[in-house]
Every structure is written in C-alpha cells, then in structure tokens.
Amino acid sequence: MIAYTLRRLLTVIAILAVMSVAIFSITQILPGDVAQMIVGQFATDEQVKAVRGRLRLDDPAHEQYLRWAGGLLRGDLGNSMMMDRPLGPMIGDAIARSAVLAGLSIVLVAVIGIWLGVYSGVRRGTRSDRFISVGSYFFISVPEFFWAILAVMLFTGYLGWLPSTGYASMDEGFWNWARHIILPVATLVSGLVAHVSRLTRSSMIETMQAQYITAARAKGLPENVVIRRHALRNALVPTITVLAIDVGLLMGGIVVVETVFSYPGLGRLLIFAIEQKDLPLIQAGILVVTAVYALSNLAADLLYAFFNPRIRYGRSAAR
Amino acid sequence: MAALQLADAPSRTRTRIPSSLAVGGAILVLVVLAALFGPMVAPFPYDQMDIMARMQPPNATHWLGTDEFGRDVLSRLLYGARLSLLMGIGATFVSIVFGVPLGLAAGYKGGRVDESIMRAIDLVISVPPILMGLLLLSLTTPNVWKTAAAVGIIYVPIMARLTRAVTLEIAREEFVLAARARGERLWYILAAEILPNAWPPIIVEAALRVTFAIMLGAALSFLGLGVQPPSSDWGLMIAEARPFIDTAPWVAIAPGIVLCITVIAVNLVGDGLREMLDPRLKRGRG
Numbered sequence: 001m002i003a004y005t006l007r008r009l010l011t012v013i014a015i016l017a018v019m020s021v022a023i024f025s026i027t028q029i030l031p032g033d034v035a036q037m038i039v040g041q042f043a044t045d046e047q048v049k050a051v052r053g054r055l056r057l058d059d060p061a062h063e064q065y066l067r068w069a070g071g072l073l074r075g076d077l078g079n080s081m082m083m084d085r086p087l088g089p090m091i092g093d094a095i096a097r098s099a100v101l102a103g104l105s106i107v108l109v110a111v112i113g114i115w116l117g118v119y120s121g122v123r124r125g126t127r128s129d130r131f132i133s134v135g136s137y138f139f140i141s142v143p144e145f146f147w148a149i150l151a152v153m154l155f156t157g158y159l160g161w162l163p164s165t166g167y168a169s170m171d172e173g174f175w176n177w178a179r180h181i182i183l184p185v186a187t188l189v190s191g192l193v194a195h196v197s198r199l200t201r202s203s204m205i206e207t208m209q210a211q212y213i214t215a216a217r218a219k220g221l222p223e224n225v226v227i228r229r230h231a232l233r234n235a236l237v238p239t240i241t242v243l244a245i246d247v248g249l250l251m252g253g254i255v256v257v258e259t260v261f262s263y264p265g266l267g268r269l270l271i272f273a274i275e276q277k278d279l280p281l282i283q284a285g286i287l288v289v290t291a292v293y294a295l296s297n298l299a300a301d302l303l304y305a306f307f308n309p310r311i312r313y314g315r316s317a318a319r
Numbered sequence: 320m321a322a323l324q325l326a327d328a329p330s331r332t333r334t335r336i337p338s339s340l341a342v343g344g345a346i347l348v349l350v351v352l353a354a355l356f357g358p359m360v361a362p363f364p365y366d367q368m369d370i371m372a373r374m375q376p377p378n379a380t381h382w383l384g385t386d387e388f389g390r391d392v393l394s395r396l397l398y399g400a401r402l403s404l405l406m407g408i409g410a411t412f413v414s415i416v417f418g419v420p421l422g423l424a425a426g427y428k429g430g431r432v433d434e435s436i437m438r439a440i441d442l443v444i445s446v447p448p449i450l451m452g453l454l455l456l457s458l459t460t461p462n463v464w465k466t467a468a469a470v471g472i473i474y475v476p477i478m479a480r481l482t483r484a485v486t487l488e489i490a491r492e493e494f495v496l497a498a499r500a501r502g503e504r505l506w507y508i509l510a511a512e513i514l515p516n517a518w519p520p521i522i523v524e525a526a527l528r529v530t531f532a533i534m535l536g537a538a539l540s541f542l543g544l545g546v547q548p549p550s551s552d553w554g555l556m557i558a559e560a561r562p563f564i565d566t567a568p569w570v571a572i573a574p575g576i577v578l579c580i581t582v583i584a585v586n587l588v589g590d591g592l593r594e595m596l597d598p599r600l601k602r603g604r605g
C-alpha cells in the first residue's frame with residue numbers, strides 16, 4: 001500500500017511538472033503582446049518598452065519559465081497583470097470560498113446519491129424505483145446553467161426567498177451566509193446526484209444477487225441488517241470511483257455556477273482572467289485547479305485500493 | 320474466421336428496435352429537420368431586430384415571443400438547432416478522428432508507443448473538461464467550429480482509451496493472428512481486421528459523446544467563450560436572456576427546454592444503440 005501510494009504520488013508530481021510547462025507554453029503563444037495589453041493600446045513605445053523591461057519579457061522563454069516555476073515552488077504565484085496585486089492571497093481566498101461550495105456539494109451528492117441508489121436498488125422494479133430512474137434521467141439531461149436560471153426564477157423572482165447573486169461571509173451571520181449558498185449548492189448537486197444514484201443502484205442490484213447475501217438471509221438476519229452490514233460495503237466500491245469522476249465534473253460545474261450566481265470563487269476568478277487576458281492569473285489558476293483535481297483523483301484511487309485489495313497488488317503495475 | 324465473424328454481426332443487429340431508440344430517434348429526426356430546413360421555415364431571420372416589438376410574450380406573430388432586441392425567439396431556436404448539432408457531431412467527429420487511431424496504435428503496438436500515447440492522454444485529462452475548453456478557446460477568437468474542435472479535443476482521451484481497450488481484446492483473436500501469420504501489412508490488419516470489429520462500442524460511446532458535446536458546447540457559449548453573438552446558439556441565447564428573466568422569462572426558458580429535449584433524445588438513442596449493438600456492454604457514464 002505504501003509503495004502504491006508513493007508511486008501514485010510521483011505520477012501526480014510528474015503530471016504537475018509537465019502541466020506547468022504546457023500551461024506556460026500555451027500562454028506564450030497567446031496572440032497579442034503582453035506589455036501592450038498592460039499599458040493599453042494608446043501607450044507610447046517607451047512605455048511598452050519600460051513594461052517589457054520590468055517584467056523581463058525579452059528574456060528567452062526557458063529563462064522566463066524557470067523564473068516562473070521557481071516562484072511557484074517557493075509559493076510565489078506572481079502578480080496579477082490587470083489588478084497589479086500578488087496572486088497568492090487572491091487565489092487563496094477564492095479557493096477557500098470555492099472549497100466550501102465544492103465540499104458541501106460533494107458531501108450532499110454522496111449522501112443523497114447513495115441513499116437514493118440503495119433505496120431504488122433494493123426496490124428494483126417497483127413504482128418508486130421507476131420514478132427515481134426517470135427522475136435521474138431527467139436530471140442528467142438538464143445542463144447546470146439552465147437549472148441555475150430556473151432556480152433563480154423560482155426562488156428569487158417568483159417566491160422572493162433567496163438572493164440570486166453574491167456572497168456573504170460567516171461573519172455576517174449564519175443565515176445570511178446560508179441564504180447565498182443554498183442555490184449554488186443545490187444547482188451543483190442536482191446533476192451529480194443522478195450520476196451517483198444510478199451507479200449505486202446498479203451495483204446494489206448486482207451485490208444483492210451475490211451468494212453471501214442469500215447466506216445472510218438464510219441465517220435469518222432482518223433485511224435492513226443484510227443491506228447495511230453485508231451488501232452496502234461491497235456495493236459502494238464502484239461509487240467511490242464515480243465520486244472521483246464527479247469531482248472533475250464538479251470543478252467544471254463550479255465555474256458555471258459561480259458565474260451565474262456571481263459567487264466570488266476560483267471559477268469566476270478564472271473566467272475573469274480569461275476575459276481580461278490576465279496571463280499570470282490564467283497560468284496560476286489553471287495550475288492550481290489541475291493540482292486540486294490530481295490530488296482528488298489520487299485520494300479516490302487510494303480509497304479504492306484500500307477497499308479493493310486486488311488493485312493494490314495486481315493491476316497497478318499493468319496500468 | 321474473419322468471414323465468420325462478419326457473417327455473425329448482422330444477425331445480432333437484426334433484433335427488435337428498443338423503444339428508447341425509437342422515441343429518441345423520432346425526436347432527433349425533428350431536431351435534424353430543424354437544423355436542415357429551419358432557416359427556410361423560420362418566420363423571421365434570426366438576427367432581424369424590431370425595436371418596436373421588444374420582449375413580447377408569445378403571441379400570434381411571434382409564437383415564442385421576442386427577445387430584448389425584438390428578435391423572434393422561435394426563428395432563433397430554429398437557426399440554433401444547426402449550431403447545436405454541428406457542435407455535438409463536429410466535436411464527436413474530431414474525437415473519433417484523433418482518438419480512434421491513437422487507441423488502435425496504443426492497443427495494437429503496445430510497448431513504448433502505448434506508453435507514450437497513454438501518458439499524453441493522462442496529461443489532457445488532468446485538467447477538468449470545462450477548464451480545458453476555456454483554456455483552448457482563450458487562445459483564439461472563438462466561433463462554432465473552434466468550439467466544436469476544442470470540445471472534440473477534450474473527448475479524444477475518452478475515445479482513445481475505449482478504442483485501446485477494445486483493440487487489446489480483439490488483437491488476441493485468432494483471425495488477427497491469422498492475418499499476421501499471412502504477413503498482412505500493419506495498415507491492413509488495423510483497418511480491415513480490427514476496426515470493423517471494434518465499431519459497436521465506439522458507436523455507442525460516440526452517441527453519448529454527442530450529448531456531452533452539445534451540453535459542454537452550450538456551457539462554453541453560455542460562459543461567453545464559445546459561439547459569439549449575434550449567433551443564436553442555444554447556450555448563448557440563455558446567457559443573453561439572463562438579465563431579463565424577471566420580465567421576459569420565455570426568452571431563456573424556450574432555448575433551455577429545447578436543449579434539454581435534444582439532450583434527452585440523444586441519450587435515449589445512445590441507450591437504445593447500446594441495448595441493440597451490445598447487450599453485454601454495461602458501462603457507467605462519465
């Protein structure tokens with residue numbers, strides 16, 4: 001297990017290293033001169049030259065990369081071009097707010113999704129099972145941004161219960177904070193729950209046909225003990241993988257949801273950076289997201305290996 | 320053995336058409352018809368503004384109302400069908416054109432080829448899909464083709480991995496070994512022996528990809544980095560209608576519903592195809 005963990009950790013580091021080169025070179029070929037963009041199109045040649053000198057843009061590309069990557073390793077993400085502020089705290093704050101959104105959502109997705117999946121799995125073919133299946137089909141097919149808009153129409157426009165945009169910190173009162181976060185979280189959860197519940201349902205159905213379930217029933221155990229103590233543990237192994245995939249989808253969804261609800265997280269910051277062509281912010285932002293994504297995948301793989309010993313030994317070498 | 324395999328294939332596909340395929344297919348035919356003939360039957364040009372008729376609720380002249388520039392929503396939807404389908408099919412096409420050969424090469428050649436292709440793919444999927452799209456599109460001035468291409472690139476890894484897995488299985492079959500023993504060339508083996516037998520799961524996955532591509536494309540356009548105004552892409556229409564949802568909700572709801580119906584239809588077709596082409600195939604989506 002330790003060897004496996006170390007090997008996976010090395011892969012993550014390698015991916016991040018190569019990604020940093022890729023991100024750096026992609027932003028290098030971005031059209032338009034960076035210095036020109038900073039000073040604006042009416043600046044004189046001297047001003048452009050001064051900025052080029054200050055940012056050392058005339059150095060060879062690999063030196064610029066090494067300087068940037070060196071800064072990253074020391075925890076210095078550079079300065080935002082448009083706002084001329086250090087990126088570290090800016091991205092840190094944004095991540096903290098996005099993490100609240102993501103954390104709440106993934107916990108709710110796991111709890112609700114697994115519950116729905118188990119519920120409909122053990123009631124296979126009944127009316128409530130079919131109702132949940134059709135419902136989840138529907139939820140998978142509706143894009144997040146459309147849910148978001150429908151939710152705003154209903155809860156802000158029609159009922160007037162919740163604010164449509166913005167953010168309040170905990171200091172401004174719990175209810176104030178909650179009011180702003182309910183709609184974004186609900187939107188994020190809506191699509192992903194269907195994912196988890198569908199997978200849990202099919203794996204639950206498969207598990208319930210296993211012989212040890214029959215054996216447990218034959219022992220005379222009550223059905224809910226059979227489900228909780230015997231079936232659930234094994235049925236949930238594939239769910240862990242799908243939850244990891246969902247973390248990736250969630251990060252995409254967060255970009256959309258934060259934009260719709262003007263929630264000041266990392267997603268909105270990135271959209272802002274791309275609209276403003278704020279190169280350092282784009283680079284740092286994408287790299288940070290990649291890192292978070294890689295680490296969450298790592299966590300999922302480790303959990304999976306922990307629950308499923310076959311992976312620990314056999315397959316990891318073949319991958 | 321190859322002939323036997325081929326003779327076997329049609330009998331498997333001649334099974335009853337699943338109802339999901341029929342229903343989804345019927346809806347999809349409507350969407351395709353709208354994409355083909357929409358501009359001809361649309362009551363107005365998609366970009367014709369009428370300042371006197373801004374944000375009108377649905378009425379006899381404008382069946383689905385008008386938007387904030389007085390443009391006819393129904394007409395814009397009909398024009399938009401073409402963009403959405405282009406996006407879905409174009410992106411899937413790109414992912415197949417690049418992904419399938421890569422998967423074939425990785426699965427059949429193995430060794431260092433396999434290793435380098437798979438590592439490159441790991442890299443592409445190390446960025447969440449929407450962000451990859453944003454990153455790619457931020458490099459250019461986006462339009463519908465570039466958006467489709469960007470979405471296609473995001474899905475190349477999925478196609479490549481699937482093709483590789485299928486190829487690995489088929490490459491061990493006797494008819495492939497026979498072809499190698501006959502001394503057939505590499506291209507012949509890949510194109511004539513392996514590919515025809517690898518298609519069913521690839522087609523099923525492609526149908527799924529069309530849905531995801533339509534949704535991802537719409538999301539990118541919604542974020543302002545896909546199809547640009549004044550085009551009437553459905554995602555873009557929703558984004559443009561957002562400031563007016565209190566006064567003119569139909570402008571946002573109409574494209575949203577059409578988008579959902581299209582996605583559901585393609586999903587149904589995908590499920591139906593899966594059921595028909597390969598009853599054993601039971602995969603999670605993602």
